[in-house]
Amino acid sequence: MSSSGDIEALIEMMARLPGLGPRSARRAVLQMIRKKELMLIPLADLMHHVGASVRDCVECGNIGSSTICDICANEKRATGEICVVEDVADLWALERSGVFRGRYHVLGGTLSALDAVGPDELRIPKLIQRVQDEAVSEVILALNATVDGQTTAHYIADQLEGRVRLTSLAQGVPIGGELDYLDDGTITAALRARKDL
Amino acid sequence: MSSSGDIEALIEMMARLPGLGPRSARRAVLQMIRKKELMLIPLADLMHHVGASVRDCVECGNIGSSTICDICANEKRATGEICVVEDVADLWALERSGVFRGRYHVLGGTLSALDAVGPDELRIPKLIQRVQDEAVSEVILALNATVDGQTTAHYIADQLEGRVRLTSLAQGVPIGGELDYLDDGTITAALRARKDL
Numbered sequence: 504m505s506s507s508g509d510i511e512a513l514i515e516m517m518a519r520l521p522g523l524g525p526r527s528a529r530r531a532v533l534q535m536i537r538k539k540e541l542m543l544i545p546l547a548d549l550m551h552h553v554g555a556s557v558r559d560c561v562e563c564g565n566i567g568s569s570t571i572c573d574i575c576a577n578e579k580r581a582t583g584e585i586c587v588v589e590d591v592a593d594l595w596a597l598e599r600s601g602v603f604r605g606r607y608h609v610l611g612g613t614l615s616a617l618d619a620v621g622p623d624e625l626r627i628p629k630l631i632q633r634v635q636d637e638a639v640s641e642v643i644l645a646l647n648a649t650v651d652g653q654t655t656a657h658y659i660a661d662q663l664e665g666r667v668r669l670t671s672l673a674q675g676v677p678i679g680g681e682l683d684y685l686d687d688g689t690i691t692a693a694l695r696a697r698k699d700l
Numbered sequence: 701m702s703s704s705g706d707i708e709a710l711i712e713m714m715a716r717l718p719g720l721g722p723r724s725a726r727r728a729v730l731q732m733i734r735k736k737e738l739m740l741i742p743l744a745d746l747m748h749h750v751g752a753s754v755r756d757c758v759e760c761g762n763i764g765s766s767t768i769c770d771i772c773a774n775e776k777r778a779t780g781e782i783c784v785v786e787d788v789a790d791l792w793a794l795e796r797s798g799v800f801r802g803r804y805h806v807l808g809g810t811l812s813a814l815d816a817v818g819p820d821e822l823r824i825p826k827l828i829q830r831v832q833d834e835a836v837s838e839v840i841l842a843l844n845a846t847v848d849g850q851t852t853a854h855y856i857a858d859q860l861e862g863r864v865r866l867t868s869l870a871q872g873v874p875i876g877g878e879l880d881y882l883d884d885g886t887i888t889a890a891l892r893a894r895k896d897l
């Protein structure tokens with residue numbers, strides 16, 4: 504390669520991001536360099552800013568710039584409904600659909616025997632605590648329709664059985680489907696048609 | 701969106717990069733945030749570093765971290781051959797093939813009546829000056845096989861006719877093909893089989 508060492512290092516690091524390969528990383532870096540004042544510098548500034556301010560919400564596990572995320576801090580969202588998702592990408596997908604007005608609980612993954620992920624590696628104890636401490640009327644298990652997702656949903660349902668209304672997304676989530684890949688309409692339909700467990 | 705303003709701004713800016721859309725930008729940003737110390741911060745540092753150091757080589761138009769790029773500064777590459785390319789991505793593609801050991805001249809685009817790009821908007825005067833001033837034995841016109849690329853090649857050939865050996869990439873470059881999308885083998889074959897104009 505003829506580009507200087509730093510440019511190469513930048514391309515290599517960009518190429519490790521999901522959705523980018525070596526070719527698109529090269530094109531992205533060239534584009535950023537061509538638009539240095541409009542892209543490269545502002546992007547670097549934003550990244551530093553986000554890096555310095557981003558944190559996990561102590562309540563729900565969402566990411567934001569304060570100890571309590573915008574959703575947990577918003578009293579209008581104290582509807583008594585908690586929607587349990589695997590990760591922040593799923594929370595974003597649900598927020599884009601705009602149909603859910605309650606709060607979330609981000610597990611940070613799924614139970615997995617293979618990867619030795621148990622309940623304590625996820626935010627499951629915190630979820631149980633929230634159901635005890637907050638005025639929670641319903642827990643919506645919006646986990647992916649994968650084996651690990653459904654195993655995790657069943658485990659949580661067992662833990663919370665009899666304490667709160669438990670529902671799960673119903674219509675529209677295809678077998679093996681992941682929330683983050685669904686269109687907003689499908690997510691809206693699935694949430695509207697949620698069923699009791 | 702539930703992400704804080706800075707995170708959203710970062711996603712929007714990433715989504716403007718070539719090869720990334722809103723979905724892949726969201727996934728990339730989440731991944732960077734999850735691996736903050738390994739990805740987000742080092743990437744921001746590298747971008748700042750590149751932003752502060754990157755410049756165009758005054759000789760050939762390649763990008764690097766000094767006034768004269770690594771290739772122009774390398775005496776071993778003073779072979780008398782200059783390979784003329786449209787942009788830095790094409791230079792990188794040729795360098796990856798490893799077959800060309802001379803120097804480059806990056807035009808910074810192609811002549812285009814539609815976009816009102818004339819010879820002076822490109823580095824064509826500088827190319828003519830290099831052919832006059834340096835010991836140049838051959839100019840290889842490695843322009844894309846597009847209408848504008850070939851128009852530009854003919855214009856340069858007219859300007860340099862009789863002063864230097866002029867060649868162009870031959871075999872292997874498909875009609876309408878762009879160098880940056882070709883595999884290394886095709887580029888190597890095209891360069892080896894280059895023909896006189």
Ligand SMILES: [Zn+2]
Nearest residue numbers: 560563572575
């Ligand atoms: Zn929260």
Ligand SMILES: [Zn+2]
Nearest residue numbers: 757760769772
């Ligand atoms: Zn140079």
